[in-house]
Amino acid sequence: MKRNIISVNALKKDFHVGEVTVHALRSVDLNISEGEFVAIMGASGSGKSTMLNILGCLDKPTEGTYLLDDVDINSLNKNELARLRNLKLGFVFQSYNLLPRTSALENVELPLFYNNSVKPRERRERATSALEAVGLADRMHHMPNQLSGGQQQRVAIARSLVNDPVVILADEATGNLDTRTTYEIMALFQELNEKGKTIVFVTHEPEIAGFTSRNVHFRDGNILKQEIITNRGSAKEMLMAMPVEIEN
Amino acid sequence: MNITNLSKIALNALLRNKFRAFLTMLGIIIGVASVIAMLAIGEGSKKSIQDQISSMGSNLVLIMPENQSSGGVQQGNSSSKALDMKDVKAIAQNSPSIVYVSPEVRGSGQVIANGNNWPTTFYGADVNYLDIKKVEIKSGRMFTEQEVLSAAKVCLIGQTVAENLFGTNIDPVGQTIRFKNIPVKVIGLLVEKGENTFGMDQDDLMIAPYTTVQKRILAITHVQGIVCSAISEEATAQAVTEITSAMRQSHKITDGEEDDFQIRTQAELVSTFSSISNILTTLLGAIAAISLLVGGIGIMNIMYVSVTERTREIGLRMSIGGRGLDILMQFLIESTFLSVIGGIIGILVGITASAVIGNITRWPIAVMPIAVVMSFLVCTIIGIFFGWYPARKAASLNPIDALRFE
Ligand SMILES: Nc1ncnc2c1ncn2[C@@H]1O[C@H](COP(=O)(O)OP(=O)(O)OP(=O)(O)O)[C@@H](O)[C@H]1O
Numbered sequence: 020m021k022r023n024i025i026s027v028n029a030l031k032k033d034f035h036v037g038e039v040t041v042h043a044l045r046s047v048d049l050n051i052s053e054g055e056f057v058a059i060m061g062a063s064g065s066g067k068s069t070m071l072n073i074l075g076c077l078d079k080p081t082e083g084t085y086l087l088d089d090v091d092i093n094s095l096n097k098n099e100l101a102r103l104r105n106l107k108l109g110f111v112f113q114s115y116n117l118l119p120r121t122s123a124l125e126n127v128e129l130p131l132f133y134n135n136s137v138k139p140r141e142r143r144e145r146a147t148s149a150l151e152a153v154g155l156a157d158r159m160h161h162m163p164n165q166l167s168g169g170q171q172q173r174v175a176i177a178r179s180l181v182n183d184p185v186v187i188l189a190d191e192a193t194g195n196l197d198t199r200t201t202y203e204i205m206a207l208f209q210e211l212n213e214k215g216k217t218i219v220f221v222t223h224e225p226e227i228a229g230f231t232s233r234n235v236h237f238r239d240g241n242i243l244k245q246e247i248i249t250n251r252g253s254a255k256e257m258l259m260a261m262p263v264e265i266e267n
Numbered sequence: 268m269n270i271t272n273l274s275k276i277a278l279n280a281l282l283r284n285k286f287r288a289f290l291t292m293l294g295i296i297i298g299v300a301s302v303i304a305m306l307a308i309g310e311g312s313k314k315s316i317q318d319q320i321s322s323m324g325s326n327l328v329l330i331m332p333e334n335q336s337s338g339g340v341q342q343g344n345s346s347s348k349a350l351d352m353k354d355v356k357a358i359a360q361n362s363p364s365i366v367y368v369s370p371e372v373r374g375s376g377q378v379i380a381n382g383n384n385w386p387t388t389f390y391g392a393d394v395n396y397l398d399i400k401k402v403e404i405k406s407g408r409m410f411t412e413q414e415v416l417s418a419a420k421v422c423l424i425g426q427t428v429a430e431n432l433f434g435t436n437i438d439p440v441g442q443t444i445r446f447k448n449i450p451v452k453v454i455g456l457l458v459e460k461g462e463n464t465f466g467m468d469q470d471d472l473m474i475a476p477y478t479t480v481q482k483r484i485l486a487i488t489h490v491q492g493i494v495c496s497a498i499s500e501e502a503t504a505q506a507v508t509e510i511t512s513a514m515r516q517s518h519k520i521t522d523g524e525e526d527d528f529q530i531r532t533q534a535e536l537v538s539t540f541s542s543i544s545n546i547l548t549t550l551l552g553a554i555a556a557i558s559l560l561v562g563g564i565g566i567m568n569i570m571y572v573s574v575t576e577r578t579r580e581i582g583l584r585m586s587i588g589g590r591g592l593d594i595l596m597q598f599l600i601e602s603t604f605l606s607v608i609g610g611i612i613g614i615l616v617g618i619t620a621s622a623v624i625g626n627i628t629r630w631p632i633a634v635m636p637i638a639v640v641m642s643f644l645v646c647t648i649i650g651i652f653f654g655w656y657p658a659r660k661a662a663s664l665n666p667i668d669a670l671r672f673e
């Protein structure tokens with residue numbers, strides 16, 4: 020059995036909107052071990068994003084414990100959480116969240132600016148190799164508005180990779196992309212996972228979830244069921260099987 | 268997070284939105300520059316008026332017969348006793364606060380020489396007149412006491428008269444000119460003084476011994492005025508007291524009676540005009556304060572809006588590991604940079620504008636250090652504060668709330 024990267028116990032999250040309290044997460048237990056590729060699924064409003072944001076230390080749970088890489092998140096203050104996000108987590112958003120008017124390379128470099136032990140030269144080298152890893156070696160100096168949606172998401176993925184995190188968290192990372200680009204991005208995630216990266220991936224689409232190694236189904240803030248995917252699909256093969264379009 | 272990285276981040280952020288950075292700076296530049304220029308103009312006009320008044324003479328005290336028109340009714344010379352040489356002597360003897368005293372008579376008319384003629388004013392005075400009026404001789408000499416006693420037909424002329432009679436750059440000393448058909452020999456040319464504050468040409472005059480003007484030209488025995496020079500500006504008030512009592516004695520005015528003469532001093536003129544230009548300075552200062560306020564509000568707005576607009580950026584930076592302090596420092600560096608650079612440019616623009624205005628108006632424009640310091644401080648502090656305050660609010664948010672901010 021592999022080491023647990025994520026260990027969540029009786030996790031609860033309430034939102035207070037005026038008089039109303041929304042129970043976004045009621046009581047969630049979840050363990051994710053090293054090298055897993057987990058898809059979090061469920062209907063809209065079932066608490067997937069809330070869960071992922073807490074896993075990414077972007078939000079704090081109302082109750083319950085969360086151990087990330089054996090560190091108890093509840094015991095950390097804001098600055099320690101920021102450091103944790105910087106060193107151990109990579110986040111990929113549905114809307115990419117790249118800095119406008121900033122080149123792909125500089126966007127990818129950004130997390131390393133907040134890490135004092137990385138010198139300028141190393142920063143540039145690591146950002147370059149992260150962009151190479153996502154297949155954007157020839158787009159390094161492009162601005163976000165000069166890149167397609169799929170390319171922008173690749174830049175975002177490169178940014179999440181650049182600090183060599185223990186886990187990558189992606190919230191509907193393919194939500195804004197067409198089928199072909201979705202396969203490309205999933206192929207990239209699968210490749211990263213094969214190299215040993217732990218990935219947690221939120222999606223609605225069962226087809227995409229089929230590329231992962233485990234599916235966790237949420238409903239109304241609870242985990243409904245989990246299933247191990249044995250006959251995992253290959254996004255790369257799907258991509259090759261697609262009718263050839265006119266390449267750009 | 269070290270300061271090099273933070274500065275780099277801040278600078279990159281500024282370069283990413285040059286136009287916004289420029290607008291922010293513009294508010295500061297205009298605020299600082301307008302305050303400096305306005306106050307410099309006010310101060311310059313004040314200095315200019317003071318300079319001109321002091322160039323009229325040295326600590327002047329003027330004695331004139333009681334105003335001939337009172338309540339709009341011309342009273343004629345009969346009701347007010349004219350001044351005469353007895354009064355001049357009384358003042359000279361009884362006023363220790365006075366250095367010079369001279370009678371003054373004047374007549375106007377055409378002066379003819381060299382086939383040209385020119386209308387001018389002919390002043391008659393004593394030998395110390397030039398010291399009182401702060402006029403210097405360019406060439407030739409002043410008339411002597413001997414010439415005063417003998418009512419000699421000699422005179423000094425101003426630049427305007429010389430030019431109109433003899434042309435430019437010609438020394439008129441030694442020439443004879445005719446004033447009301449009396450031939451008068453030019454013995455001196457006066458140094459040019461230019462126009463005074465009231466637009467009067469101070470070089471359009473002739474000066475001769477008062478005896479000459481009294482006897483040979485006007486055929487009078489009284490004098491039209493007495494001009495004195497107090498020993499210092501502070502002694503002016505004392506001089507007025509002494510002159511008043513000397514004059515009252517000379518005119519045999521008893522205790523209950525009013526003066527039949529009046530005294531004007533240069534100090535009075537200075538204070539009248541100073542108070543006028545103080546009003547001007549206050550007015551300009553108020554306008555400057557308003558533009559500073561408007562500039563300040565502009566800075567607040569653009570800083571506040573840009574930080575609010577950048578809340579998502581702040582959220583992203585926090586999500587990839589930026590601490591609250593890092594974010595805050597970034598914005599602080601950005602706004603300090605903008606404010607200080609803007610402030611410095613504002614000072615340069617303000618000083619340049621002041622100099623240009625000074626050149627056009629020929630006022631001795633005086634940039635006030637207090638205006639420079641105050642406007643710079645106010646603008647930069649506003650700029651820095653309104654860059655820092657909203658950033659602090661944004662940096663204290665949960666990363667996810669900042670990211671979701673709309
Ligand atoms: N900041 C918030 N304030 C109040 N309620 C919130 C907040 N964020 C989420 N919620 C509520 O919590 C519940 C779960 O939301 P969440 O975003 O986790 O859903 P989701 O599963 O990601 O849905 P989707 O598939 O549509 O993205 C929803 O009912 C939502 O209204």
Ligand SMILES: [Mg+2]
Binds near residue numbers: 068
């Ligand atoms: Mg969601």
